[in-house]
Amino acid sequence: MAGEVTHEAIMFLDGGKVIKEMLYSEFEAILDGVVGLTDLADKQGRAVFLQLDSDHSIVGAVFFLVDFDSGGGVPESWNIPLRQLIDQAKGSVRFGGSSVRIATSVNCPVALFRKQLWDPSEGQTAAEPNSWPATAAIIRAISSNSLGLVRGERPSTNEIDISGAAETSQYAAAPTAENSADIQNKYKERLQKLTTEHKLKQVALQSRYQERFSQQEAQFKEKMQAAAARLKNFKQIITAERERSKKLKLRLEEAAAQAAKSREQLEKTLSEKGGNVSEQQLAALRAEFDKQLKEQLEHQSMELEERLEMREAELNYRDETLADLRTSLSNLRREHQQLQSSGGDQLLQRMIEHEINFVALHPGIEQLAITITEMPDYLENPEAFVAAKCGVTVEEYQRWLAHYRLPTCRAVKPDGSFCGNSVDRVDDPGEFRAGGSDRCAEHLT
Secondary structure, eight states: OTTSOOEEEEEEEETTEEEEEEEHHHHHHHHTTSSOOGGGTTSEEEEEEEEEOTTOOEEEEEEEEEEOOTTSOOOTTOOOOHHHHHHTOOSOEEETTEEEEEEOSSSOSSGGGGGGBOOTTTTOOOOOGGGSHHHHHHHHHHHHTTTOOOTTOOSSOSOOOHHHHHHHOTTOSOOOHHHHHHHHHHHHHHHHHHHHHHHHHHHHHHHHHHHHHHHHHHHHHHHHHHHHHHHHHHHHHHHHHHHHHHHHHHHHHHHHHHHHHHHHHHHHHHHHHGGGSOHHHHHHHHHHHHHHHHHHHHHHHHHHHHHHHHHHHHHHHHHHHHHHHHHHHHHHHHHHHHHHHHHHHHHHHHHHHTTOOEEEEETTEEEEEEOTTTHHHHHHOHHHHHHHHHTSOHHHHHHHHHHHHSOBOOOBOTTSOBOOOBOOOOOOGGGOOTTTTTOOTTTOO
16 A cells, blocks of 8 residues: 555665665664674764655655764664654655655754754755755665565565555556566575574674673672682681680690699698798788689680680671672572573564564475474474474485485495486475485386
């Protein structure tokens, strides 16, 4: 239906030339940081967002600026609402033979984004948009259809309404064999390009998550090594303090034994002198001696208790440190599990939401459509997945694949070598019969 948006594309321009074209979904992958445009690294690109109808006529256009970093990526702060600017554009111009809603730095419907747009008419004296170098280059690029956009395509179906197009478009005539082959080749090229880009995106995403996990793992190992060193130091300190405590206890016991011995000697001396010392003097000497001994024992006991309390505080600090490290380890493991379980699925889900279909090319089934639920099975064993889709076992598919790649007779001669005569290739794995399809006329009986 003319005027209804069926395609969205991005074109990058340099002066009066289109230097790069892509679908809008590919540009979204660049915005998400999955891939980058290395040829535009550290540059400011002049681009145009185009909305086209089924006849490849331009419906809307936004001429915007985008800055690229050293890796060809777009900063996360870039947030121009391209579709909304077209929806809110006031008035229209004749552009490429149709009436186009256009947003530039001159007539931006939202003043906030005016500085992020550019004007294709800047420096031009002609009033007709089709004569501006930038717009003329865009019209030529759309006419060449390098993106392989299908003419007459509807948003909700892949079928082309030939009867309706016959009344409204000059392209409604039945396609010739040459045109059909050309369209088929463009589809195949586009499919191969999308398949390659999808694989590159997967590799880039896996590499990014692996790098993040390696960094977290390295940080955790560094923390664990530091904690192990502190723990070893604590153990050495505790061992040394225990040895000192033992020595203090021995000294205390020796002091007590020495005091007892001295007391015995003093009492013996006093008893030998007998009448020279009164009972009151003897009691006073004993009290003084007991007081000094008690003070000495209390002082040594207090010193020992203080050291033990200090060691207990150090042990409590060590336990708290170990608890913090265990918590950090648990958080890192949980984050890693979340990255592994959700990273790839979220990317695939976003691609599905943007109506990107997964198609793989394999012998025996030219275009294999894969749903998001089937993607893990396919990635785990593509050959088994294809064999199941063809209705054969993996062994049967492998035998057919060998025949498909080299259609020769596999009969064994008396000398142990293969026959090797050419045979007709069977293109369908389900129709291949080992021992029959891979035998020449001479060995078929």
